[in-house]
Amino acid sequence: MLKPIKHTIKSSIRKQDFPKSFRKRVLAAPLPNYKFKGFPITLLLKKVWATQLRTSKFVNIAKVDIVNNHEINFTTVTREPGGKPRLHRLRVYSSDPNYEGRLVDCKSVRYECDCEDHKYRKEVADTMNNISNIKYSNGNMPLQTNPSLIPGICKHAFKAMMYIYQHKL
Numbered sequence: 001m002l003k004p005i006k007h008t009i010k011s012s013i014r015k016q017d018f019p020k021s022f023r024k025r026v027l028a029a030p031l032p033n034y035k036f037k038g039f040p041i042t043l044l045l046k047k048v049w050a051t052q053l054r055t056s057k058f059v060n061i062a063k064v065d066i067v068n069n070h071e072i073n074f075t076t077v078t079r080e081p082g083g084k085p086r087l088h089r090l091r092v093y094s095s096d097p098n099y100e101g102r103l104v105d106c107k108s109v110r111y112e113c114d115c116e117d118h119k120y121r122k123e124v125a126d127t128m129n130n131i132s133n134i135k136y137s138n139g140n141m142p143l144q145t146n147p148s149l150i151p152g153i154c155k156h157a158f159k160a161m162m163y164i165y166q167h168k169l
């Protein structure tokens with residue numbers, strides 16, 4: 001006959017290994033320095049979700065503002081059939097402010113877009129993956145819109161990054 005599993009062992013181990021003070025310390029610890037980790041534009045382009053890839057055909061680049069070689073601002077205009085044209089502003093930049101070289105060659109690129117897809121669905125997940133920063137959202141977990149925290153670029157960022165890639169900026 002099998003011995004019954006002692007449930008108390010598990011909980012006592014958990015208590016010993018993770019006392020309250022330890023958990024407090026872990027939660028209070030600053031996040032690791034991810035400054036130079038991230039993805040280049042060639043890999044970011046692959047992070048676009050299927051819907052955004054499909055609807056990116058309605059997005060056009062209206063304005064390109066090259067701030068310097070590691071930061072480019074874009075204005076896009078989206079004309080979906082039956083809808084009013086919508087403008088969005090976004091910024092694509094190197095994670096390293098001292099980066100010298102073309103953005104297309106940069107190993108760690110981030111972006112911020114003022115659209116709702118980015119704000120409500122992806123900003124937190126993207127920030128956790130070092131491809132964005134908390135700028136437009138309140139930083140709360142997107143429990144309803146992206147509970148698995150899957151990173152992904154919005155359709156505007158997809159178009160902007162395609163532009164950078166094609167023009168080798």
Ligand SMILES: [Zn+2]
Pocket residue numbers: 088090113114115116117118154155156157
């Ligand atoms: Zn966007």
